[in-house]
Amino acid sequence: MDTSYDADLALFIGGGWKIGEGRDSFPVVDPASGETIGEVPLASAADLDEALNAAEKAFPLWRATPAEARGAILRKGAALIRERSDMIARLLTLEQGKPIAEARSEVAGAAQMFDWCAEEATRVYGRTLVRPVGQRALVTRQPVGPVAVFTPWNFPVYLLAKKLSAALATGCSVIAKPPEETPGCTAALVRCLIDAGLPDGVLQLVHGVPDAVSRHLIASPVIRKVSFTGSVPVGRHLMRLAADGLKRVTMELGGHAPVLVFDDCDLDKTLDLVVPQKFRNAGQVCVSPTRFYVQESIYERFVEGFAARTHGVTTGHGLDAASTMGPLANVRRPGAIAALVEDAAAKGARVMAGGKRGNAGFFFQPTLLADVPDNADIMNNEPFGPVAVAAPFSTLEDAVAKANRLPFGLAAFAFTEGLRTANVLGDAIEAGMVGINTFAISSADAPFGGVKDSGFGSEGGTEGMDSYLVTKAIHMA
Structure with missing residues (x-):
């Protein structure tokens, strides 16, 4: 190489x-x-x-x-x-x-x-x-x-x-x-x-x-x-x-994009889509899907499937064709990510995958945290790194409230096969861009921007x- x-x-x-x-x-x-x-x-x-x-x-x-x-x-x-x-x-x-x-x-x-x-x-x-x-x-x-x-x-x-x-x-x-x-x-x-x-x-x-x-x-x-x-x-x-x-x-x-996953989605198809997207550019994306709110009835299946796919992400030098995730961009980022993971774990989150720094360069393992409470720092501050955080929700109203609870409003995503649910989410979520069953929200002919902070x-x-x-x-x- x-x-x-x-x-x-x-x-x-x-x-x-x-x-x-x-x-x-x-x-x-x-x-x-x-x-x-x-x-x-x-x-x-x-x-x-x-x-x-x-x-x-x-x-x-x-x-x-x-x-x-x-x-x-x-x-x-x-x-x-x-x-x-x-x-x-x-x-x-x-x-x-x-x-x-x-x-x-x-x-x-x-x-x-x-x-x-x-x-x-x-x-x-x-x-x-x-x-x-x-x-x-x-x-x-x-x-x-x-x-x-x-x-x-x-x-x-x-x-x-x-x-x-x-x-x-x-x-x-x-x-x-x-x-x-x-x-x-x-x-x-x-x-x-x-x-x-x-x-x-x-x-x-x-x-x-x-x-x-x-x-x-x-x-x-x-x-x-x-x-x-x-x-x-x-x-x-x-x-x-x-x-x-x-x-x-x-x-x-900045953003802190919520992802609402409803129990009527095609779960395997959704997981196959969200995991690579989460770890694209090592999570250093302003619209990176980060706060995964998943309906209670499929929550455990979701985090288990997410963790299994996360273990399959290959980190390495970006010029190595085998690498599917590279390092973080500078020396400051691994320490900042580690501090957020440690805080969440101390407050009761489960580390389902990753959670540690790499051995050389500025690498950090692709990470999934489950059962992350609202008072964890990572639930309130954008990690800008390869960490997904998950928590359950019960109703549509509960999901919208969780999505809108932060002062950020750049992008938000949702996965559902329900037309009424999709219509409500498009109107109710406070974000400049909403992707429903897709992450393709940036293109030359479409406006890209946020609301609130x-x-x-x-x-x-x-x-x-x-x-x-x-x-x-x-x-x-």
């Missing part, structure tokens, strides 16, 4: 790549081994000012570029992403840890986002209002201006693509700050767009100390919108920074384009 690492570890500002040259740096670590495999340069204050100047200068030119021409560049970028898919996926696995098959799927999803937004760029319609003869009133949609986007390490390629595709398609210039943990795969994505013909200054790529970069960019009057995917505390912090400049924000924050605004679909557009009414007499 070849684990050699060859990546563009550089900033991209004003049409040029910038390497170390005396800048501070951040170590890039292979989470499967814990070994440092590279150093990514961090942007200085002068670099950030240069990025702001470049984005400001490029915005009027990109805004004036016809939508068809913008779309053509994005389509070519998507084609290059597919052409370079194996290389980008390999970098993604080395930096983030996920199995190579999952990495390839993520890269494919990124290309799809650019293709969809490329087509949608020509459909940013306005409208004409009814007025007396000789008068006109028009409603137009225009790009909001230069935007700053901040993305996390769990899906670094796809989530960056989600933001860039919509922003660029609508005519905005962008300063992107992806995670320092995964700089090679995100730089490879940016290079595809540059090689596709994106003009200088339309897109900048910067890395740095997150708080310093966000403060510097958001304080600038150049930036007119902020888009962030990440934790609730950081989202609140960025919203406070944006409030000083009355800047538009889109926040896709899970944020607001959408990415994907026409709703994701809307957040990068302002509305103007033009009245003529």
Whole structure:
């Protein structure tokens, strides 16, 4: 297995790549081994000012570029992403840890986002209002201006693509700050767009100390919108920074997704679906199914079947084709997961599978906890790791109450063959997205976003384009 690492570890500002040259740096670590495999340069204050100047200068030119021409560049970028898919996926696995098959799927999803937004760029319609003869009133949609986007390490390629595709398609210039943990795969994505013909200054790529970069960019009057995917505390912090400049924000924050399993479901089929989904990306998914509430009559069969399937999950380096689950993304995560498991066990939960750290790298065993009480920390704080927690429920009303008991509302799932039950759940569950008998809730043409503490605004679909557009009414007499 070849684990050699060859990546563009550089900033991209004003049409040029910038390497170390005396800048501070951040170590890039292979989470499967814990070994440092590279150093990514961090942007200085002068670099950030240069990025702001470049984005400001490029915005009027990109805004004036016809939508068809913008779309053509994005389509070519998507084609290059597919052409370079194996290389980008390999970098993604080395930096983030996920199995190579999952990495390839993520890269494919990124290309799809650019293709969809490329087509949608020509459909940013306005409208004409009814007025007396000789008068006109028009409603137009225009790009909001230069935007700053901040993305996390769990899906670094796809989530960056989600933001860039919509922003660029609508005519905005962008300063992107992806995670320092995964700089090679995100730089490879940016290079595809540059090689596709994106003009200088339309897109900048910067890395740095997150708080310093966000403060510097958001304080600038150049930036007119902020888009962030990440934790609730950081989202609140960025919203406070944006409030000083009355800047538009889109926040896709944390979740703690409930899964309601009713006794009329096909149990074996449900288990075959939920277990791989739970351990996808080692559970480091904002919509990962985590709180499994199962109807009493099938509860023991469910946890036993879940445990048996969990024992069959194979952990290992993501480049090993035999691995079905990779490591956690950084050194902090195994300890955090272990503390949550230990707390739940101390409060009466049964450890049905896993529950321990791996021997090397940042691995944690795929884990199932049964009979988890509501006062356990893991029932109230998103584990963001390979741990499923289960508890029984009795009635539909009981299930809905359990699903809605937390302040989070990103995604929720349910498994039932009852049409009435499905209809009630779709209406009653407090979440931005509800999947019934499916986990397929993220696609280029559908809005993705949460309610309550899970944020607001959408990415994907026409709703994701809307957040990068302002509305103007033009009245003529």
